Amino acid sequence: GIQVEQSPPDLILQEGANSTLRCNFSDSVNNLQWFHQNPWGQLINLFYIPSGTKQNGRLSATTVATERYSLLYISSSQTTDSGVYFCAVDAGGTSYGKLTFGQGTILTVHP
Amino acid sequence: NAGVMQNPRHLVRRRGQEARLRCSPMKGHSHVYWYRQLPEEGLKFMVYLQKENIIDESGMPKERFSAEFPKEGPSILRIQQVVRGDSAAYFCASSPGGGVSNQPQHFGDGTRLSIL
Numbered sequence: 580g581i582q583v584e585q586s587p588p589d590l591i592l593q594e595g596a597n598s599t600l601r602c603n604f605s606d607s608v609n610n611l612q613w614f615h616q617n618p619w620g621q622l623i624n625l626f627y628i629p630s631g632t633k634q635n636g637r638l639s640a641t642t643v644a645t646e647r648y649s650l651l652y653i654s655s656s657q658t659t660d661s662g663v664y665f666c667a668v669d670a671g672g673t674s675y676g677k678l679t680f681g682q683g684t685i686l687t688v689h690p
Numbered sequence: 691n692a693g694v695m696q697n698p699r700h701l702v703r704r705r706g707q708e709a710r711l712r713c714s715p716m717k718g719h720s721h722v723y724w725y726r727q728l729p730e731e732g733l734k735f736m737v738y739l740q741k742e743n744i745i746d747e748s749g750m751p752k753e754r755f756s757a758e759f760p761k762e763g764p765s766i767l768r769i770q771q772v773v774r775g776d777s778a779a780y781f782c783a784s785s786p787g788g789g790v791s792n793q794p795q796h797f798g799d800g801t802r803l804s805i806l
Contacts, residue, residue, distance in 0.1 A: 622797040627794035677723060678735065678795060680732040682731070
């Protein structure tokens with residue numbers, strides 16, 4: 580099946596810093612989503628981005644489907660950005676839309 | 691996460707008991723996915739259902755686990771004779787198209803299952 584690798588595994592920032600999280604995937608995808616899992620365990624849907632670039636406030640994401648990677652940018656980080664960021668992909672075809680998740684990037688933002 | 695409703699949020703069971711987890715998809719969604727998140731790990735696909743049909747259960751453990759999505763009512767993930775290793779967060783997601791309509795999946799808040 581499709582493989583999803585996220586980097587870095589851990590990231591520690593001071594409030595106000597910028598960061599880039601990366602997601603590499605091993606095959607073409609129908610769907611790619613970025614999630615933030617907050618300290619209460621809730622999965623927050625950040626972006627649905629199988630290709631192209633999107634922005635939402637301090638967050639933006641870019642997926643280059645032909646090169647099989649996606650980037651999540653966080654600018655002017657805040658302590659509330661702490662948590663785990665997951666990338667998940669749907670390989671299409673007989674995957675029936677099921678998502679394969681990466682192992683996540685654990686982000687800690689210090690005040 | 692508004693829209694996909696999971697209950698209970700927390701469930702405690704003793705070894706050997708049964709656990710029933712419920713998921714009501716977003717309005718208008720007829721495709722339901724269940725995922726499991728073991729401690730310190732990412733989410734893993736378990737099963738994909740449409741109304742009254744199991745489409746893909748390739749991620750389900752072979753024994754003790756079952757899922758259904760009846761014509762009326764929520765989808766149910768059932769775990770019989772629970773063991774300590776079943777302790778995890780179980781997430782449900784729904785979509786309108788099951789991968790063919792290029793729509794995102796929407797996730798519920800999960801059920802945290804603890805086995806004593």
